[in-house]
Amino acid sequence: MTKTVFGAIALAVGLGWTMAATAQETVKVGVILPYSGPFADAANQLDAGIKLYMAQNGDEVAGKTIEIIRKDTGGPSPDVARRLAQELVVRDGVDILAGFALTPEALGAAEISKEAQKLMVVMNAATSIVTEQSPYAVRTSVTIPQLNYTFGKWAFEEGGVTQAYTLVADYGPGHDAESSFSKGFTEAGGKILGSDRTPVANPDFSAFVQRVKDSNPEAVYIFVPGGGQPAAIGKALVDRGLAPPDTKIFAQGELTHPEALESMGDTAKGIITTYHYTLERDDPLNAEFVAAYREANGDRAPDLFSIGGYDGMHLIYEALKKTGGDTSGDALVEAAKGMAWQSPRGPISIDPETRDIVQTVYIRQVEEVDGSLQNVILQEIPEVKDPLHGAN
Amino acid sequence: MASGEAVLSTRGLSKRFGSLEVTRDVSIDLPRGARHALIGPNGAGKTTLINLIAGDLKPDAGHVLLKGDDITGMATAARVRRGLTRTFQINTLFPALTPLEAVTLAVCEREGIATQFWRNLATHREAIDESHAILGQLALGDVATRPTRELAYGQQRLLEMALALATKPKVLLLDEPAAGVPKDESAMLFSVVAALPEEISVLFIEHDMDIVFAFASRIIVLAGGGVLIEDVPSVVASDPRVREVYLGSARHG
Amino acid sequence: MNANLVIVLFDGFAFGMLLFVLSVGLSVTLGLMNFINLAHGAFGMLGGYVAVTAMRQLGFPFLLALPTAFLAAALVSVVFERTLFRRLYRAGELNQVLFTIGLVFVSAAAATYVFGTGQQPIVLPDWLRGSVVVGELRFGVYRIFLIAMALAITALLVFGLERTRLGARIRAAVDNQRVAQGLGINVDRIFAVTFALGSGLAGLGGALAVEIVGLDPSFGFHYLVYVLIVVAVGGLGSVTGSFVGAALLGIGDVAGKYFVPEIGSFLIYLMLVAILLVRPLGLFGKR
């Protein structure tokens, strides 16, 4: 009985409420990220990208002031992300939802974006389907198939490898990486000798690496989340003699981020990775970005999260300029569709069909340059789209 | 004594802890209405024997029979439900519960209504009244609604007994009911024992020989884990072996 | 296949020894002092950060960074023990749980504040890198080093607790505080020393772990589960138990992942539950 009464009251009050109570002179951007917990570093780096962009471009666009409201999800919690998105919309009256380091959190919030008709800028979450969950979702990061399908093809065609073993972390992104690399590789004519999945919080890789060694592949393809695992798995491979040039190591770029390179040392030489952002890429825009970023963050180098946040803010700024300050979701998403610009990572654009990012995929190899280890670009594959959109 | 009359019997009960044989081939019989005392010097294995009979320890050999049924493999709680209940030498109570609650709990368990999670406790009126009556019998009526931990030590010893009585025992094993209680109060405790209904058989451990001789109809003397002698008090009192056992160890009474 | 078996056993044993060094300190404090210190992993994290900082900022060699980590964790823990933990010895286990969880939160935030959220790589000296090749087998040098360290710690602890005056005092203080006090043993100080020892070992374990599992502010929480598993399986207060338990879990984990990767992630938990159902006190537990 109480329930009926509550429900009736709830509906009555809810319908009578309007959401137009936001100030006209500010554009509020609600940023939802896992600032605490195991993914705090991703949030931290992404947030630094946002801050850098705003420091460089001011907080005024189209006559309005940009205000960022930050919310912490505390880890991969879709229910919290969804609630925060809802609260940002109904309580704080935000115009734009942004952030989203993790796929489940982006999926949780997408429904709110759809229902409240707010632009949702996905600055990292890298599963293809994310942008399909809300017509207002736009992605400025990368998708895993985008990088790895391309990489799989390259591995056979250019990398000179005919058979390989895959070893990925046992969670959504790992599964995506495994399937898209394998797809690209086998479509081009290669053969997958075997695939293993490692627990996400795996402290020790020796058993899996030994399994790889047993099948004696020409190459091993690795996908692990960033953080402590890249160095650990890299060292485990080399300890067992699975190292270039005898066995090629292919991976997504997390494996050779600067801290991992420092930890692995010379053993990292020859690892080939696929990525959309290369720290050392010789380009004035990139050099300026990296210098400013290091300056603002105690010499910490930017990574994929940073560039996702940075370009995400660029998209928000440019879209607002285009709409002349109109913050409605429809206007902003229209403005975002087809937008193209030069990012520190290279030329990128937003596919008007899928609202997903189109960008250059870089194939890099770890080499020693001037006494330090770097990811040296072997090949640039321009204008790559996510191969899964529309595929199912 | 014919075992046919015995309510409780043990047959060849033995138990060892490592190399130490604490119970050695003990066969005793407790007839209906018995008031038997279990005595012996420290370390004679009195409490161990109680533990074995009550089911808190498993014997290495031998049997426990209750009304002729072999209950050796039966769990403690099941023995209690069949009418074989013990008390503890060291208070084993529920510190935060009031005596009223504790005894009511025992009554509810006996009646099999302790699993009724859907009924408010207050609706079990009969159980509550019965437990209140038991507490009244033991002069605990005034403190029935105070937490057990606030009770005086002597009152806690009475509550030990009240919990056992609430199970409606047919055989009651009392492990030093007056342990640690001043002499005048311990007489009071034993007057409760004396006032128990005729049909309850009692086996009690007690060190105070005055009390033993006042209350026991027969005495079982344990020494080194085995039965030394079992007889009426007057015979036991004059038995030289008993004196011998008690000499050398601390004197009681 | 035999060669692989050897290498899997070796890797598993080395991983187990890492778990051992991380957890043996908790086994000592939990088993001997009955204090549930869920912040044990936080002292491990402290040791890790101290070692990394000592090497990068102060240029300490690795072998000097290890005792530095031990000392730092031991010293900090004594401060905590004297000022805070000692009030909790009689406060009940739930309060100990809540308090030390709170400490884990605080330490993670402090680590984030001081060191940032990023990974802290450790750069080993050359002689600890690479592997030793025996026939067709390759043994990681660092893993050999880990095993050697763990064996040395075990020997020292077993010897120390069972053969020295201090060990006798610790055991006396634990068995019966009042009697120990009556014998003129300063129980307070014994507890402080024991706690420092336990936490120092955690710090040392943290420093050793960085190379294998990395280091960031979530370390304290993340490895808590593993540490608890080793302590429970080994049995409270037993150094030998922790050693055997850790070795068993390490080998089981690695072998399981190698031979049946499909259930690789369950195996350690399955072993935990199975062992505790058969031996609730752990393999070597007495109480």
Added chain:
Amino acid sequence: MSNTTTTAIDPAAWIRRQSRWSALEVAFWLAALLPFYFFPTYLMLASQIAVAALFAISVDLILGYAGIVTLGHAMFFGIGAYTAGLLSAKAGWGEPISGLLIAGAMAGAVGFVVSFLIVRVQHLALIMVTLGLGLLTYELANAMSWLTGGTDGLRGIDIWPIFGLFRFDLWGYTAYSYTLAVLFLGFLAARRIVNSSFGLALRGIRENVRRMPAIGSPYRRHLQAIYTISAAIAGLAGGLLTQTTNTVALESLSFQRSADVVVMLILGGTGRLYGAVLGALVFLLVRDRLSGVNPQYWYFWIGLMLMVVVLFMPKGILGGLTRLAGRTKG
């Protein structure tokens, strides 16, 4: 039976008094309605607090009343959450109330099976067995990502309007009405349980498990019963979370969630039901406020709060408040 009783108390009346509603309790539940009128933008938070409170009550029933310390209760929360989610996403059944009941029943059934293991162990082994089983379930759900959606979460959950009338709105009016109603019913059930003869038996187990067999108690069966009930209530809480957010992911089964709920419960105070509600309220409210102010370091303050509570209110916030109230009165 005896006329030696000299006291005037009516024992049954005294027992009844122990479970009587106080004005404070009524006020508390009325206050739970306040968000509808005064804080309508906090309804989703209020709804998630209600879910956490129900979960904490389920843990209080075993931890606070029966002395079973658990670090794996998210297992049942998650089973309830996935049951409710899968009913909608895979079976196409989005009716919330029947879905919720099925979620609770599912968790209760698993709880019953698990209870056979739980009653075999005590102390550290008990904690570790609950923890191990919880982590096993988590890994199992991850391995069965074809069913559960793995770390990305289950997609395609669509919960129908309650009674076919009240759809789950953006503001959370329906969500909070629903969760509050279920919380209240769950609380009433828990309250009845702890005030029953069975609840008395549980307190007996907590106070002195050694005595229980000596009064003829089949206490292991009592433990199994309460563990099953607790699991079912945890499942209800999980189901509620799924239904009010349309999401469920592995996180609902995580060690973090198991640990959080225990922290909330101890924070509020164990063994008094309101401690569970209050703990969830304080923990989540403080966390929400702090993380709003300082998204990166809020847990520093949460940690500090936990430590301070232990040092100054060893019986939790509720215990501290009770003592404070007693002092001002006296």
